[in-house]
Amino acid sequence: MNQIWIIARLEIRRAFFSRRALWVYLLALFPAALFLGRGVSVNYDRREYAAKPATPAVILDRLPLGTTEAAALAAAGPPLRDRTWKRGQTTHRSLQYFDGSNRVWLQFENGALKTTRRLPLHSFEQDSRIYAGVFQYFYLRLAVFFGCLGIFINLFRGEMIDKSLHYWFLAPVRREILVLGKYCAGLIAAAAIFGGGALLSFGALLSYQTAADVEAYLRTDALAHGFWYVLAAVFGCAGYGSVFLAAGLVLRNPIIPAIVMLLWESINGFLPELLQKLSVLHYLQSLCPVPAPLDPSAPPLARMILSPAAPSSVWAALLGLVALTALVLWAATRTARRLEINYGAE
Amino acid sequence: MSHDLILFDGVSRFYGEVLGVNKVDLRIPPGITSLVGPNGSGKTTLMNLMAGLIHPGRGSVFVRGISPFAPEKLMRILGYATQYDAAPRGITGFDFVRAGLLLHGFSPAEAARRAEAAIATVALTHAAPRKIAAYSKGMRQRIRLAQAIAHDPAVLVLDEPLNGLDPLVRAETIALFRDYAARGHHVILSSHVLQEVDVFSDQVILIANGRIVAEGAIRSVREEIHEHPSQFLLQCRQPARLAALLFEQADILEARIDPAGSGLRVLTRQRAAFADAIQRIALGGVAIDGVLPMDENVDALYEYLIGGGQ
Numbered sequence: 008m009n010q011i012w013i014i015a016r017l018e019i020r021r022a023f024f025s026r027r028a029l030w031v032y033l034l035a036l037f038p039a040a041l042f043l044g045r046g047v048s049v050n051y052d053r054r055e056y057a058a059k060p061a062t063p064a065v066i067l068d069r070l071p072l073g074t075t076e077a078a079a080l081a082a083a084g085p086p087l088r089d090r091t092w093k094r095g096q097t098t099h100r101s102l103q104y105f106d107g108s109n110r111v112w113l114q115f116e117n118g119a120l121k122t123t124r125r126l127p128l129h130s131f132e133q134d135s136r137i138y139a140g141v142f143q144y145f146y147l148r149l150a151v152f153f154g155c156l157g158i159f160i161n162l163f164r165g166e167m168i169d170k171s172l173h174y175w176f177l178a179p180v181r182r183e184i185l186v187l188g189k190y191c192a193g194l195i196a197a198a199a200i201f202g203g204g205a206l207l208s209f210g211a212l213l214s215y216q217t218a219a220d221v222e223a224y225l226r227t228d229a230l231a232h233g234f235w236y237v238l239a240a241v242f243g244c245a246g247y248g249s250v251f252l253a254a255g256l257v258l259r260n261p262i263i264p265a266i267v268m269l270l271w272e273s274i275n276g277f278l279p280e281l282l283q284k285l286s287v288l289h290y291l292q293s294l295c296p297v298p299a300p301l302d303p304s305a306p307p308l309a310r311m312i313l314s315p316a317a318p319s320s321v322w323a324a325l326l327g328l329v330a331l332t333a334l335v336l337w338a339a340t341r342t343a344r345r346l347e348i349n350y351g352a353e
Numbered sequence: 354m355s356h357d358l359i360l361f362d363g364v365s366r367f368y369g370e371v372l373g374v375n376k377v378d379l380r381i382p383p384g385i386t387s388l389v390g391p392n393g394s395g396k397t398t399l400m401n402l403m404a405g406l407i408h409p410g411r412g413s414v415f416v417r418g419i420s421p422f423a424p425e426k427l428m429r430i431l432g433y434a435t436q437y438d439a440a441p442r443g444i445t446g447f448d449f450v451r452a453g454l455l456l457h458g459f460s461p462a463e464a465a466r467r468a469e470a471a472i473a474t475v476a477l478t479h480a481a482p483r484k485i486a487a488y489s490k491g492m493r494q495r496i497r498l499a500q501a502i503a504h505d506p507a508v509l510v511l512d513e514p515l516n517g518l519d520p521l522v523r524a525e526t527i528a529l530f531r532d533y534a535a536r537g538h539h540v541i542l543s544s545h546v547l548q549e550v551d552v553f554s555d556q557v558i559l560i561a562n563g564r565i566v567a568e569g570a571i572r573s574v575r576e577e578i579h580e581h582p583s584q585f586l587l588q589c590r591q592p593a594r595l596a597a598l599l600f601e602q603a604d605i606l607e608a609r610i611d612p613a614g615s616g617l618r619v620l621t622r623q624r625a626a627f628a629d630a631i632q633r634i635a636l637g638g639v640a641i642d643g644v645l646p647m648d649e650n651v652d653a654l655y656e657y658l659i660g661g662g663q
Contacts, residue, residue, distance in 0.1 A: 170439035178456035179428035348406040
């Protein structure tokens with residue numbers, strides 16, 4: 008254990024600050040930046056609509072379908088926005104109001120009220136679902152995936168390219184210990200970067216919610232959700248990290264394992280149940296506290312790629328991921344025992 | 354299993370279809386042993402096999418009774434300064450040596466003390482806090498040597514250790530090798546220049562094309578060298594006549610008219626008898642303008658041995 012820790016300590020700076028680390032940080036911070044931007048937009052809307060006249064919801068709700076434009080205008084008063092357009096023989100008109108918390112659109116066709124559409128100025132539930140979608144479709148599938156590719160595949164392959172791997176092989180360290188020490192260094196760095204990124208983005212999500220929403224969320228699920236999001240990111244690093252570390256021991260070109268792994272993870276939802284268990288994403292999806300929304304009108308290919316595999320229980324997911332990681336690391340240590348220094352072939 | 358020898362038993366190693374070394378049997382006792390051969394002859398392959406950086410395709414290697422497949426044991430007694438010029442990115446000379454010692458299990462304080470001592474031994478104390486990337490080639494050579502000796506190994510393996518060293522440091526480094534050998538340790542070093550190592554080596558292993566051409570105590574190799582035919586250029590205007598006389602009067606192996614037209618090239622094993630014959634022929638009236646030895650330098654003799662091994 009002592010040697011594993013010494014190796015991890017010696018390696019960790021490289022894992023955090025390698026030449027190629029900048030894009031890893033960008034990937035990790037992208038969701039936080041996204042939700043901070045969303046916060047800026049929501050706060051801007053709040054300020055803008057706060058200065059606009061509000062029409063009581065009760066007046067807007069009382070307008071039955073078929074109401075004429077003139078009657079609606081007489082009841083609700085002048086709208087915030089008034090837009091008219093023609094499509095074929097039909098004249099469309101949209102009147103936008105604000106009822107104090109929702110934006111309401113009265114949609115007219117040929118002068119009669121056809122639909123009333125209501126969108127909250129901001130909805131925590133909606134943002135929470137969007138966050139779940141960003142976390143699962145972007146963060147776990149792409150950011151953690153490619154971030155771990157950048158960090159872990161270079162633990163051995165990067166040193167082969169730098170022609171410095173032999174220094175490790177000339178230390179009185181079993182190759183298995185060397186693999187585990189380097190893996191720990193990569194895992195600490197990846198977990199800090201992507202666990203931190205998950206925490207930051209979750210904080211960014213909460214940063215612009217109303218005090219009442221935040222208070223209610225904190226009283227119920229906030230801590231548990233935050234915990235599971237961070238844990239999913241950390242376990243994602245553990246799973247993908249083991250795969251890419253092993254790939255770095257045997258393959259020179261990182262693109263090949265990345266493409267193969269990405270394809271495997273993408274089609275996993277359609278594989279037989281036994282094969283599904285050989286996917287990192289399969290377990291990670293089961294750890295996420297909020298199901299990611301999947302638009303039924305999305306193209307079939309996108310639905311195929313994005314649809315999740317059958318979920319496992321949380322404990323089964325944790326144990327499955329640990330077992331999968333241990334299996335891959337075991338294979339990596341076996342490979343490392345026979346690994347030779349052959350810089351000429353690089 | 355001998356615990357004070359380095360053993361190669363029928364070791365072959367190919368890189369794909371390219372020969373590295375072939376059917377090597379060696380028993381290397383403690384002392385200074387030089388692996389000598391031209392570039393690409395297999396010296397580094399032998400050293401990498403010793404250190405476990407590569408593995409034999411056939412045969413086995415043991416270093417003082419330890420298999421290179423057990424690096425956790427082998428590297429406690431072996432220090433290897435490779436020829437690979439790279440160092441871990443962004444590291445200082447001091448940290449480079451200290452990191453190796455930490456992996457040996459030394460406490461941070463002891464590792465720092467040993468690192469300072471090893472760096473002082475190779476006269477690099479002034480440059481220790483600087484990044485290795487800023488070192489000259491000779492300094493990088495020395496810092497690798499410092500790392501190899503820092504844990505005081507019983508087997509020191511050095512790939513072309515004298516390359517790029519200035520004369521003063523070179524003399525100090527050779528003194529260091531002698532000191533190691535005097536303590537019963539192995540010092541295995543490689544060179545492609547025989548003169549460079551024959552003054553301080555206890556044993557020499559001559560290698561060419563992946564095969565051992567000659568090995569043994571430096572004295573016996575020198576004797577073998579002295580027995581090889583010597584080549585002379587006899588500057589004269591009647592090379593054909595001179596050749597006929599030499600075949601009559603001296604034990605010569607070969608006589609060829611110099612293609613450059615300078616005279617006659619002669620190959621003989623009996624240098625003394627050849628000298629007497631030349632004197633007699635000259636006194637007999639055949640004009641000989643000069644006698645030039647063509648292979649007096651050690652490299653030429655070495656090339657002869659390597660040639661014999663091919």
